[in-house]
Amino acid sequence: MNKPKKGKVISVVLVVFFAIVSLIALFPIFSLIYASFRPASDLMRFGLTFNFDGGFDFANYQSVFSGEGQKYWTWYLNSIIVSGLLIFISLFFSSMVGYALAVYNFKGKYVIFMLVLFILMVPFEILMLPLYQLMITTGLMNTYFSVMLPLIVAPVAVYFFRQYAIGLPKELMEAARIDGCTEYGIFFKIMGPLMLPSFAAMAILQGLTSWNNFLWPLLVLRSNEMFTLPIGLASLMTPYGNNYSLLFSGSVLSIVPIIVLFIFFQRYFVAGLTMGGVKG
Template identity: 60%
Template sequence: MDDRQSKGGKRLFQIGSLLLLAVFTFLALFPFYALLLASFKPVTELLRFGLNLKLQPELLSWDNYRYLFSDAAQKYLTWYKNSVLVTALATLITLFFSSMVGYALAIYQFRGKNVILTLILVMLMVPGEILLLPLFEQTIALGLIDTYWGVILPAAVAPFVVFFFRQYALGLPRELLDAARIDGCSEFGIFFRIMAPLMAPAFGAMGILTALGAWNNFMWPLIVLRSEEMYTLPIGLYGLLTPYGNNYNILISGSVLTILPIIILFLFFQRFFISGMTLGGVKQ
């Protein structure tokens, strides 16, 4: 009887958990559904009733998306290409340098190692807004204003990504290091040929988070970029907001398409994301 009650209690707990998660999922997807529905409606309907969940099939059309890919909205496609380029470069550069720094802090023993690790932990506690002014002055001194490199380079070595790779690398088997050194493999060869493949879950997890941050980055590109043809999507779409609503056909449908790359990225790398965050969080 106790076993049956125990199994019944577990069953009720599972059902309750699923219902609770279903409610949270609905609440999370609610704004996206409203945005998707609004992207198929005429601009006049948006100005009259705003975002709503009223499904009116007679009003739905592809006109906003056709306009989005027409010559009149060419600037949107330019912003989209800029965002893809900046996100790809920022993700690759950040993963490359941050993984090497985190790996070195975990594997090697050298003077000043604890000082560097302490500075990284301190940087994790410093709000990014405090660093905007000194970063801006350095960007001006290097002549990187209104360039993609001015947007990308300040995050080339991200403290959180370095710390995550360091934690993950602490669990790598040291026996492989000794065996590779005996075979005459260089330190760079050990990292790129042996250790980096073992860190694939960490690369997947940090790749998604880094790409998401670079894709949605607004404040720093707004400060660095000056010309409209250099804008990324967050800056370009923000510039379309006017009291007259004459750009809502680009703003709403463009916002929907802005979500797609991140969804595709997560669908391809979600397995690495889950395993990387799980394993990286338990290393000592």
């Protein structure tokens, strides 16, 4: 077998292999969408079976938009507020910290960077107890800020922006200084626009992390009106009965913001990840 044919066969095998892996990875999503169109009574009696004899039932989605789903949309709004604010605040502060660690030389620079790496390696579960005590001491329990605080300056975001900013052309900074531009002006007017791919990549990653965050909001949120979507959906499953009609349809609708976020930033996502991963 000559090399062109051998390469073609390998390409076909790889395509088939990754197609199978993709189907396996997407199977839980397909199962969730299918379950959202099945009556809750059938799920209780038979479990998740792919039997299309009964057709599709839209009653589960009707319950979301009825009076029963009012609390669901409260959780939905809470998640949108928390995730939206967190993305904006986290990108603002994390990018400035990472940028400073990359382009400036100051005393203690490498110590700070080593601390960032150290915190990056520490599991969040170890930090939960002191953070929880901090929320109680400062009176921030059951607020949006208490949910966002651990991720506002995330170590992974600082490291990512630092790695990306290392590859930025320093000549532009020198030229801007000669023209009388301030350091803040250099960042916001020159370097910031060059970092757009990294902002897009981290917006998706931080948004996904915040949207799916469960354990920390479960600790700091006390009232049903303040619950985010993951906690609210989990609260539908109790020892006294499970609201499957709202649980499955609500879970499907909860995927929509993440898909929209990825579509909005996808053109920069791959470039941001690859350029941030190979610099310095």
